[in-house]
Amino acid sequence: MSDTPKNLLSLQDVHTHVGAYHILHGVNLEVPAGQLTMLLGRNGAGKTSTLRTIMGLWQASRGEIRFDGQPITRLPTPEITQRCDIAYVPENMGIFGDLTVRENLLLAARRARSLEQMDTQRLDWLFQLFPALKKFWLYPAGKLSGGQKQMLAIARAMVEPRRLLLIDEPSKGLAPAIVLNLVEALRELKRSGGATVLLVEQNFMVAKALGDRVAVMDDGRIVHSGAMAELSADEALQQRLLGLSLAAHQ
Template sequence: MTELLLNLENVHTHIGLYHILQGVGFRAQRNRITLLLGRNGAGKTTTLRTIMGLWPASKGRISFAGTDIVGRSTSEISRLGIAYVPENMGIFPDLSVKENMLLAARNASRVTDIDQQRLEWIFELFPAVHQFWNRPAGKLSGGQKQMVAMARAIVEPRELLLIDEPSKGLAPAIVNNMAEAMLKLKQSGASILLVEQNLQLAREVGDDVAIIDAGRIVHTGPADECFARDDLLKTHLGLALCP
């Protein structure tokens, strides 16, 4: 049986005069990868940022592990066990990979304060983090920066990762490595809410799907059922998934 981890009910978000989310509601189960799919501008990133408290919900309820998180600060939400990997990765380019990791470890003032067993596990998931440990993060390739961003999000144990388009602009080999890392994260007990335009990657890793269109959720269900329906993909994504 699955266990509910994240629940959005009738969530509305306004940004200035714009009503972006218009009653969004869906669920993400524990220890599963939930895909949030939709066209550009449909409200995917706004949904992630609203969950994280970066943009306030103007109406509705968001609960995480049974706790209502609407109105809480981003730092409070983070401490509850949610990490966010934004589309722009959010790394500090002038700092080394090591310094980026250290900043994300709240209770560590030096690298030796970080759980070394967890750090070794992160190096196994993302070898580039270890390889470029002392290099300025801004000097890395796009794929390497993405690995640093994801590694930084899990330097401390997290129950839920919000990941926004990790494969964007990356070479196929790097995308495959990213998929493998996400599946290993799920095996370790983490849950993921993933925004992803690459439907091949989404099909490879996803367990469940929520499709958003014009600020509203128009479909939820198992990923394999969603990807078997070309009509659904064409209508709401403008795409079809080749077999």
């Protein structure tokens, strides 16, 4: 019997048009259950567009998206979130700046209408991952630093168990020390089990540290997929696919 994990999410020949622009050109992507898959590529390659298409924010014009074997290509975004238990952390974080940290997390906890109904064990786990959230529990989210806002955005996605997390460039613009904290939190998420992650990232050391699998995009297509460890060890392949070497970032 094969030990290869089942694919929780798959895209087959997915095309996306936005107005007159043909953005995705036949994306084929597999995201194995229980693993963290990195989606890499140069700026403008189509990574964010892929996440938006999966979430139904942009409609695929051709091809099929399947979640746990079921087609979701034509589902509206709220139904994808609720039915499939998918959480999306966009590049702009999507937090509510006028609300406190507590209120942001409560809004994301779909099964709770008050703080008393929230899963306190899970909250304590999030506080261990992101101590700043406990410290600034009653602060307006808009007054947090960039790194704290990113932590809040990811915590919102994790405040309830989710089958799939889509995270778009979490380390973008963050100081190196904050990036290290973020990497450690995502490692803990991996260790905790149960969640599958598709992570778009431009920081290749983050990719190397976290990725189980990797898919590389160029011009709206997947041009490489495989084990992250294999890409990390092959400088010639890194140069060809990404235009730089991971070794240069160590």
